Amino acid sequence: MTDAHRAPHPSMTTHQWTISLPDQPATHQLGVQLGQLLLAGSTLLLNGNLGSGKTTLVQGIGAGLGITEPIVSPTFTLISEYFEGRLPLYHLDLYRLQPPEVNELHLEVYWEAGEYPLGIVAIEWAERLPEPPPDCLQIRLTSLPNGRQADFSASGAFHQQALQQLQASFPQP
Numbered sequence: 001m002t003d004a005h006r007a008p009h010p011s012m013t014t015h016q017w018t019i020s021l022p023d024q025p026a027t028h029q030l031g032v033q034l035g036q037l038l039l040a041g042s043t044l045l046l047n048g049n050l051g052s053g054k055t056t057l058v059q060g061i062g063a064g065l066g067i068t069e070p071i072v073s074p075t076f077t078l079i080s081e082y083f084e085g086r087l088p089l090y091h092l093d094l095y096r097l098q099p100p101e102v103n104e105l106h107l108e109v110y111w112e113a114g115e116y117p118l119g120i121v122a123i124e125w126a127e128r129l130p131e132p133p134p135d136c137l138q139i140r141l142t143s144l145p146n147g148r149q150a151d152f153s154a155s156g157a158f159h160q161q162a163l164q165q166l167q168a169s170f171p172q173p
């Protein structure tokens with residue numbers, strides 16, 4: 001992680017983007033593109049109801065990173081770590097936890113350099129994080145009558161740049 005990444009951002013402006021995902025392969029492909037372009041130190045906060053496609057997106061990220069091991073929902077294991085791809089992938093699911101319990105897990109070890117090699121942290125039910133990292137890419141998935149919608153919101157220069165790259169990797173309407 002560079003100093004620029006850690007420095008406070010004067011205005012903490014956010015960059016936003018929305019994409020519609022008509023079917024399951026669209027969600028998976030969005031993940032693949034994220035897995036191909038994200039840099040080490042990326043933190044993705046995934047929000048959205050049960051069945052909105054969070055795990056599907058992370059499965060795509062795994063494929064984009066080159067992970068061949070099956071990525072299964074960590075609802076019961078809380079945390080799955082994959083070291084086989086271009087970068088480590090840390091897949092978390094906080095569904096079964098309450099915010100005070102989440103605090104005790106000290107999940108910041110996954111996005112602060114030191115204990116774990118920096119990689120991509122993808123957190124399902126990230127709204128259960130009492131202290132979300134200030135620099136992050138938030139992805140809200142919504143179920144629609146026809147498929148899903150993903151609303152992105154990037155905080156901090158590092159994740160804003162990632163979101164701009166993601167946007168650029170899709171054909172412009």
Ligand SMILES: Nc1ncnc2c1ncn2[C@@H]1O[C@H](COP(=O)(O)OP(=O)(O)O)[C@@H](O)[C@H]1O
Pocket residue numbers: 021022023024025026027028048049050051052053054055056057124146147148
């Ligand atoms: N864009 C989409 N349109 C329709 N179905 C989708 C889409 N994305 C994912 N799905 C399907 O939704 C279901 C639930 O997805 P999942 O990723 O397990 O959700 P979550 O992790 O948010 O609970 C799966 O059957 C998946 O194939």
Ligand SMILES: [Mg+2]
Pocket residue numbers: 054055073093124
């Ligand atoms: Mg899930």
